[in-house]
Amino acid sequence: MAYYGYHRTSTREQHLDRGISEIEKFCRDNGLELERIYTDQQTGKNFNRPRYTVLRDDILRKGDTLIITEVDRLGRSKKDTLGELRYYQDKGIRVMILEIPTTLQDLSRLDNGMARMILETVNSMLTELYAAMAEAEIRKKEKRQREGIEAKKRRGEWADYGRPRIPKPDNWEEVIRKWREGKITAVEAMKRTGIKKGTFYRLVKAD
Numbered sequence: 001m002a003y004y005g006y007h008r009t010s011t012r013e014q015h016l017d018r019g020i021s022e023i024e025k026f027c028r029d030n031g032l033e034l035e036r037i038y039t040d041q042q043t044g045k046n047f048n049r050p051r052y053t054v055l056r057d058d059i060l061r062k063g064d065t066l067i068i069t070e071v072d073r074l075g076r077s078k079k080d081t082l083g084e085l086r087y088y089q090d091k092g093i094r095v096m097i098l099e100i101p102t103t104l105q106d107l108s109r110l111d112n113g114m115a116r117m118i119l120e121t122v123n124s125m126l127t128e129l130y131a132a133m134a135e136a137e138i139r140k141k142e143k144r145q146r147e148g149i150e151a152k153k154r155r156g157e158w159a160d161y162g163r164p165r166i167p168k169p170d171n172w173e174e175v176i177r178k179w180r181e182g183k184i185t186a187v188e189a190m191k192r193t194g195i196k197k198g199t200f201y202r203l204v205k206a207d
Contacts, residue, residue: 003067071097
């Protein structure tokens with residue numbers, strides 16, 4: 001029987017340190033020998049993540065324990081996450097979720113069958129609830145993001161979003177003035193500023 005941790009962040013800009021520290025501290029405090037923590041910095045929309053796939057398919061064995069800090073570190077979709085947890089249950093792999101204290105109890109040691117069944121039911125209900133809450137929070141963030149994008153579009157600020165603003169050449173103002181006055185052609189303006197056609201017209205539009 002071995003203990004493994006898994007932690008994920010959605011982007012490389014987010015730090016893995018907090019989740020790793022939480023898992024390590026939990027193991028120290030409870031006298032558990034942690035083999036290794038696997039990490040990914042990738043969206044949780046699906047489970048095709050390099051390190052997670054290795055952990056699930058090649059490392060974890062029956063009797064092992066997987067430790068995660070929160071349900072949404074496993075996945076973003078409630079349905080898919082619960083399906084993944086059922087996979088571990090079927091394989092005889094225990095999953096401990098630090099944000100759900102009841103999952104930290106080893107129910108296999110309970111002699112009372114009724115108590116074990118009740119706690120297993122509570123675990124399932126709480127896990128489903130937390131997964132639903134995590135998915136709802138993600139959808140709320142995505143909705144706010146979409147609304148923010150639409151607001152930028154309405155204000156004509158879409159160029160600020162999605163792609164970096166293209167820097168104007170040092171001689172842009174002088175060259176563009178001559179072009180607008182008809183003194184030089186667009187081709188000549190592009191030649192003088194050293195930019196390509198697509199970039200030229202995007203800058204003109206944003207000017």
